[in-house]
Amino acid sequence: MNKQLITLPSPDLRERSKKIGLISSDVADLISNMETVTLEWEDSRDHEVGVALAAVQIGVLQRAVVIRKDFNDKQNREFKVFINPEITKYEGEIVYDYEGCLSVKDIYGHVPRYSKVRVKAIDEHGKEVRTTAEGFLARVFQHEIDHTNGIVFVDRIHDDEEAFFVLDDDGKLSALDYETEIKNNEQLWQTE
Numbered sequence: 001m002n003k004q005l006i007t008l009p010s011p012d013l014r015e016r017s018k019k020i021g022l023i024s025s026d027v028a029d030l031i032s033n034m035e036t037v038t039l040e041w042e043d044s045r046d047h048e049v050g051v052a053l054a055a056v057q058i059g060v061l062q063r064a065v066v067i068r069k070d071f072n073d074k075q076n077r078e079f080k081v082f083i084n085p086e087i088t089k090y091e092g093e094i095v096y097d098y099e100g101c102l103s104v105k106d107i108y109g110h111v112p113r114y115s116k117v118r119v120k121a122i123d124e125h126g127k128e129v130r131t132t133a134e135g136f137l138a139r140v141f142q143h144e145i146d147h148t149n150g151i152v153f154v155d156r157i158h159d160d161e162e163a164f165f166v167l168d169d170d171g172k173l174s175a176l177d178y179e180t181e182i183k184n185n186e187q188l189w190q191t192e
């Protein structure tokens, strides 16, 4: 398998992925491909970390997600694997924070998410995992599980005129003008 990263406006990113049945060697290949793509992306960027990826982002419509083991240490290039992940409970409060996506070039959003979620999934060996995530990890799970359901983060802030930002060459975020740069941006929104 040698799949490449896909980005908006690819319509695949708005498709719902299918549940994975047997954890076969095909799934192991898929996971390995996802990890490679994430790390290659990170290595090509100066200011960003490849935090996580869903299979749909390499054009494979299966419910698999990989999440970096340590967001704060780029040297740690290991991932945790979540197959058929689902949120079983939303907890805490709604919090806003900046969010980016490998499939949305250069645009960041100020996105509302729950501060705490409970997640159920299976790992790469087919073993059930249950975890409670808080803070940034809770955000990452909501973002990635959205991907498995065909939702991109920009869809969560579609009408929020203050929520869109661009990452400049120095790694700083600056606000984008909603009317001219976002509202009718054909890269972002699906046109019927």
Ligand SMILES: [Zn+2]
Pocket: 100, 101, 102, 103, 143, 147
């Ligand atoms: Zn994403």
